[in-house]
Amino acid sequence: MRKRTHIEDDALSAEAGRNERQFITSLYRGLEVLRAFRADDRSGLSNGDLAERTSLPNSTVSRLTYTLLQTGYLTYDAETGRYRMGVPVLSLGYACLSGMPIREAAQGYMQTLADSCGEGVMVALGGRDALTMTYVACAKSRSVVSLQLGVGSRISLARSAMGRAYLAGCSEEERAEALEDLERHADPDLWPSIRAGIDDARAQIQDRGFYANLEKWHTGVNAVAVPFRSQSDEPLMAFNLGGPASFLPQDRLIGEFGPRLVALAETMSHRVPRAR
Numbered sequence: 001m002r003k004r005t006h007i008e009d010d011a012l013s014a015e016a017g018r019n020e021r022q023f024i025t026s027l028y029r030g031l032e033v034l035r036a037f038r039a040d041d042r043s044g045l046s047n048g049d050l051a052e053r054t055s056l057p058n059s060t061v062s063r064l065t066y067t068l069l070q071t072g073y074l075t076y077d078a079e080t081g082r083y084r085m086g087v088p089v090l091s092l093g094y095a096c097l098s099g100m101p102i103r104e105a106a107q108g109y110m111q112t113l114a115d116s117c118g119e120g121v122m123v124a125l126g127g128r129d130a131l132t133m134t135y136v137a138c139a140k141s142r143s144v145v146s147l148q149l150g151v152g153s154r155i156s157l158a159r160s161a162m163g164r165a166y167l168a169g170c171s172e173e174e175r176a177e178a179l180e181d182l183e184r185h186a187d188p189d190l191w192p193s194i195r196a197g198i199d200d201a202r203a204q205i206q207d208r209g210f211y212a213n214l215e216k217w218h219t220g221v222n223a224v225a226v227p228f229r230s231q232s233d234e235p236l237m238a239f240n241l242g243g244p245a246s247f248l249p250q251d252r253l254i255g256e257f258g259p260r261l262v263a264l265a266e267t268m269s270h271r272v273p274r275a276r
Helices: 006-016 025-035 047-054 058-070 087-098 101-117 161-169 172-185 191-208 250-269
Strands: 074-077 082-085 122-129 132-140 154-156 211-214 221-228 237-244
Touching: 025 047, 025 058, 047 058, 047 082, 058 074, 058 082, 101 122, 101 132, 101 237, 101 250, 122 161, 132 161, 154 161, 161 172, 161 191, 161 211, 161 221, 161 237, 172 191, 191 211, 191 221, 211 250, 221 250, 237 250
Parallel strands: none
Antiparallel strands: 074 082, 122 132, 122 237, 132 154, 211 221, 221 237
């Protein structure tokens, strides 16, 4: 029997709690096609690629891509038979970002922190997207060596500092659901250590206000992170500060950078205006 993907599981859980007359499955599937695109898909995706990533039938994907093509949300290269995202998708992204007052309010503070921490440092703010965290703002120190990430980048909810900080700060109900989904899609042999890391992040945040991730996301990358919820009506997010381990040794990460990131989050919690 074929194992369900997270997209199929998300679809089932999304539909389970909604009245069938109000939940539009075709709209949900169209949005999943758009979500299947990643920043490194420079050559585009074929219908087959999209069917594989979404676990939707090829015939369904073909109808969805045709509709998205006709409305401009996808473009098509006849020579390669591949689709790319169209300009209207970008307008949706900017509309989303403009509705987050925290981005504009935090950007200057994030840049000041990144610059003051030295070479190779990046400070980022992100929110949850299914089993990933997506960057909505970032600031980098001036350096020839830095993480190749930016606004729109998606990183692991289960293994990254930002993801684990988010899980530590979310509600018990959301955490339980997220852990169930993460376990379902994790390698059974790796899940015990991943779960232990998530639990450790929660303990660290309760003890000192931040979580230190030492090469648990990527070899050679260290980071600290804190959950963040402003006094406005914005959803839970998380700040992180990370970079090459050679520039962010454990002693400075825990003794200096973690507390400074906590201070940034505390400052921003009082400075974010409500969206109008």
